[in-house]
Amino acid sequence: xxxxxxxxxxxxxxxxxxxxxxxxxxxxxxxPLSNWGRAGRWVVQVAQGRVFHDDIGAVAPVPRExxxxxxxxxxxxxIYGVALAVLMGPGWLAAPTxxxxxxxxxxxxxxxxxxxxxxxxxxxxxxxxPNPWRARALxxxxxxxxxxxxxxxxxx
Numbered sequence: 152x153x154x155x156x157x158x159x160x161x162x163x164x165x166x167x168x169x170x171x172x173x174x175x176x177x178x179x180x181x182x183p184l185s186n187w188g189r190a191g192r193w194v195v196q197v198a199q200g201r202v203f204h205d206d207i208g209a210v211a212p213v214p215r216e217x218x219x220x221x222x223x224x225x226x227x228x229x230i231y232g233v234a235l236a237v238l239m240g241p242g243w244l245a246a247p248t249x250x251x252x253x254x255x256x257x258x259x260x261x262x263x264x265x266x267x268x269x270x271x272x273x274x275x276x277x278x279x280x281p282n283p284w285r286a287r288a289l290x291x292x293x294x295x296x297x298x299x300x301x302x303x304x305x306x307x
Contacts, residue, residue: 154236162232165300172296187220194223206272247305256298
């Protein structure tokens, strides 16, 4: 496989792992599933030139926002997978270890905390949510699962 192909596989496996983690938390702990419609709405708003919102939920819904959100979610996962594959190179891909995948995934949470969440009205690192530390902890756990998925995807 090429580095690009391996990165795509890594990103898909990691994103699916994170989604399964969210589903598990929903079924076992009653936590809500991710609302990819809001992410899709935000993507459409960005395409129209507006990045930051006080509350993306107050913005009028757009057609196919859920599908756009899911596509965006998986596209970001693939981009992260390809980025890690390129950064680590063929040596790591031949014998992947968990630590680099985990560190990379934890660093990547910065895009969510410092771009996506503020842009959608949740504040920096979920500071405007009802329970910011819980949201942060759940984000770190989800990105740990994502890192595990990157590592597993690299071993495929």
